[in-house]
Amino acid sequence: xxxxxxxxxxxxxxxxxxxxxxxxxxxxxxxxxxxxxxxxxxxxxxxxxxxxxxxxxxxxxxxxxxxxxxxxxxxxxxxxxxxxxxxxxxxxxxxxxxxxxxxxxxxxxxxxxxxxxxxxxxxxxxxxxxxxxxxxxxxxxxxxxxxxxxxxxxxxxxxxxxxxxxxxxxxxxxxxxxxxxxxxxxxxxxxxxxxxxxxxxxxxxxxxxxxxxxxxxxxxxxxxxxxxxxxxxxxxxxxxxxxxxxxxxxxxxxxxxxxxxxxxxxxxxxxxxxxxxxxxxxxxxxxxxxxxxxxxxxxxxxxxxxxxxxxxxxxxxxxxxxxxxxxxxxxxxxxxxxxxxxxxxxxxxxxxxxxxxxxxxxxxxxxxxxxxxxxxxxxxxxxxxxxxxxxxxxxxxxxxxxxxxxxxxxxxxxxxxxxxxxxxxxxxxxxxxxxxxxxxxxxxxxxxxxxxxxxxxxxxxxxxxxxxxxxxxxxxxxxxxxxxxxxxxxxxxxxxxxxxxxxxxxxxxxxxxxxxxxxxxxxxxxxxxxxxx
Amino acid sequence: xxxxxxxxxxxxxxxxxxxxxxxxxxxxxxxxxxxxxxxxxxxxxxxxxxxxxxxxxxxxxxxxxxxxxxxxxxxxxxxxxxxxxxxxxxxxxxxxxxxxxxxxxxxxxxxxxx
Numbered sequence: 001x002x003x004x005x006x007x008x009x010x011x012x013x014x015x016x017x018x019x020x021x022x023x024x025x026x027x028x029x030x031x032x033x034x035x036x037x038x039x040x041x042x043x044x045x046x047x048x049x050x051x052x053x054x055x056x057x058x059x060x061x062x063x064x065x066x067x068x069x070x071x072x073x074x075x076x077x078x079x080x081x082x083x084x085x086x087x088x089x090x091x092x093x094x095x096x097x098x099x100x101x102x103x104x105x106x107x108x109x110x111x112x113x114x115x116x117x118x119x120x121x122x123x124x125x126x127x128x129x130x131x132x133x134x135x136x137x138x139x140x141x142x143x144x145x146x147x148x149x150x151x152x153x154x155x156x157x158x159x160x161x162x163x164x165x166x167x168x169x170x171x172x173x174x175x176x177x178x179x180x181x182x183x184x185x186x187x188x189x190x191x192x193x194x195x196x197x198x199x200x201x202x203x204x205x206x207x208x209x210x211x212x213x214x215x216x217x218x219x220x221x222x223x224x225x226x227x228x229x230x231x232x233x234x235x236x237x238x239x240x241x242x243x244x245x246x247x248x249x250x251x252x253x254x255x256x257x258x259x260x261x262x263x264x265x266x267x268x269x270x271x272x273x274x275x276x277x278x279x280x281x282x283x284x285x286x287x288x289x290x291x292x293x294x295x296x297x298x299x300x301x302x303x304x305x306x307x308x309x310x311x312x313x314x315x316x317x318x319x320x321x322x323x324x325x326x327x328x329x330x331x332x333x334x335x336x337x338x339x340x341x342x343x344x345x346x347x348x349x350x351x352x353x354x355x356x357x358x359x360x361x362x363x364x365x366x367x368x369x370x371x372x373x374x375x376x377x378x379x380x381x382x383x384x385x386x387x388x389x390x391x392x393x394x395x396x397x398x399x400x401x402x403x404x405x406x407x408x409x410x411x412x413x414x415x416x417x418x419x420x421x422x423x424x425x426x427x428x429x430x431x432x433x434x435x436x437x438x439x440x441x442x443x444x445x446x447x448x449x450x451x452x453x454x455x456x457x458x459x460x461x462x463x464x465x466x467x468x469x470x471x472x473x474x475x476x477x478x479x480x481x482x483x484x485x486x487x488x489x490x491x492x493x494x495x496x497x498x499x500x501x502x503x504x505x506x507x508x509x510x511x512x513x514x515x516x517x518x519x520x521x522x523x524x525x526x527x528x529x530x531x532x533x
Numbered sequence: 534x535x536x537x538x539x540x541x542x543x544x545x546x547x548x549x550x551x552x553x554x555x556x557x558x559x560x561x562x563x564x565x566x567x568x569x570x571x572x573x574x575x576x577x578x579x580x581x582x583x584x585x586x587x588x589x590x591x592x593x594x595x596x597x598x599x600x601x602x603x604x605x606x607x608x609x610x611x612x613x614x615x616x617x618x619x620x621x622x623x624x625x626x627x628x629x630x631x632x633x634x635x636x637x638x639x640x641x642x643x644x645x646x647x
Contacts, residue, residue: 027627029626034626036623037615037623037624037625037626038625039623041617041622041623042620042622057625059627085628086625086628087622089622093622094625105625105627107625107627107628108627127627131571131575152575153575369580369581369582373582379575380575380582381575381576381582381583381584381585382581382582382583382584383584384576384584384585384620385582385584385587385588387584387619387620389619390619390620391619391620392620392622393620
């Protein structure tokens, strides 16, 4: 039997017996065969001793059982690693950061507690996936839409706590939450916002309650175990329309994005918009013999000049840049919004517009495969089609300013970084700048994972190199794989890591034994900090 | 390095001998259908955007949709679910319990030659 670090076998056996009494013997997993199912399927440490493997897993079904499990762990000072659905693939999956931790698996807590399609919110448990909530709403014919990240099997709570993003007007998942229930390290339970008022009628309708607003400290953190969370939902729109804006010259990206900012920040264009480049994608696809062209964004040293690329664009009638705009609302309104957007963009010389389809809603469920699923909040696993022959992936995902100048700089910085590290940019998968969150862009770079020690070691080096290169230019990641949480935390270093010290002060106060998810997002308990110093 | 997962994929792509496990009853097959719809269909089903189906098709598997195959065996299905293959992850027992995994196997082998 594997044993958590700093825990004696006898103490661990004692805790396991108590957990079995609390949740039932069937829901405490200790055999290697069962516990190995909690390894990260996309681990960048396959076949290396560095892979953090858990010692056991415990799967409570109720909040009372969560309280009991946490109390037992606290008494025995056993590190727990909390997961919801455990499908955060690309960011660590169901595996802990600290090897030997016991996984606190909340997947069995999969109840949709309420969906209200008059005030447009839901209250769910951590094991509820996007697929689950979507089916619940569809089965009952409720007039609300959810927002989904790319893989639909993730947890609403887990994704929001990891501050994930989606595609509709409510795409910032943490921002769309309203009210939490949290079990603290001592087993005490709190409710945030209006939930602190017994008998509250507005837990999912007014976020703040009274006094300090603490919800944020439970995201990307290890200060508690979130057992319920409310989410605002989108009233089912009457129509959806999209339109494409294409500009011809390299420098046209600046006004393209400047106007996009105006339209998005005025709530005229809604949902995620991704900047694209028909010209660069065509060129990259040709270079990779019909491949995805995913590396097209970066500009490698020694490549063609901008003038040469513009000439190719003219010769082949390919726009240098484009973006697709999405509109949600009444039919007349979405048509008017598109017309207004075209008017604003018409000042860019030679701009072209392509009208996208207008969908009258509600849609017929039989037509789901014909719809733009992500923009409609329909969960799927389509994204995995990008994975090719790899055995997993992990994401490098910096936030950059939402300006053309920042995109130009990122093209050069990451092109140079790859060049300096001897990595052909063509081998990488880039997602173009996307507005997964309001008022900024995320660039996603997918690193393929293989069951190949040398390839993965090299990927980890390159990943760290990109984190460093980004930080040197003022860009930080919004989220990262467990393998790089210390690396990313290290670059958020303003005033000698004052923010991390503040996080550690909170950690030591609310979890003095350091049992909850040690190391998550760079926050380690005091005893581990001392040992690592 | 040739991985164990790749070897499993190759095994899955090859025609296999008929299964030898006990005949499932209709209730178990129906349960398996339900569990399959929840856990497997989004990746291995019919229609657009099903990466498992697309991946098997690209590797020459015909039919590529698991529900249409008659050469899968229960041990093979269980190995894939518990160990994963390529970008398909492992599934824990809190997601697909052993009884539900038996039911999936019963459903996906229902049309095999006896």
